[in-house]
Amino acid sequence: MTMPTEPRAEDIEVFSESITHFFSTSTGMPATVRSTYLLDAGRLPLWNDFNGLIDISGDYAGSIAFCASHAMLTHVLLKMGESVFTDDRQADIVGEIANTLAGRARRHFGEGLAISPPRVVARELAARPAGELSLPYAIPLDWLGYTAHLVVQLDPRRPGMPRR
Secondary structure (H helix, E strand, O other), rough: OOOOOOOOHHHHHHHHHHHHHHHHHHOOOEEEEEOEEEHHHHHOOOOOOOEEEEEEEEEEEEEEEEEEEEHHHHHHHHHHHOOOOOOOHHHHHHHHHHHHHHHHHHHHOOOOOOOEEEEOHHHHHHHOOOOOOOOOEEEEEEOEEEEEEEEEEEEEEEOOOOOO
């Protein structure tokens, strides 16, 4: 099987479908995904109060991030029946969302897509991944008046590119 040189529309669609599915099943209320766009080379990623980041390696290189506000995550936890809304619990849920999205992506792309455990990155410590990777895609979503973003940077591994 020949890997594409950049993500196709159906590859990006798997992330849109995954986030809609997560919100529908976890909160009973689907998220609305808006138009996906490429982040400009000079633009910083859409980091927010909480950022769940999954690093991608193996046959692919890049990352998947879910970025959401404190207020949105509090509401998500409330809809999930939680009663604890601490920063630690919000960091857990943003990481859980990122991990869910990465797991669904792995089913789509195959076992060659290796995913790291989720980590939460503070907005002030976050930086755009550097290097030879393509521009990341931003997938904005709305849920109960809140806006969050998926930031997906996913490149097939090219010959000679080191594995992480």
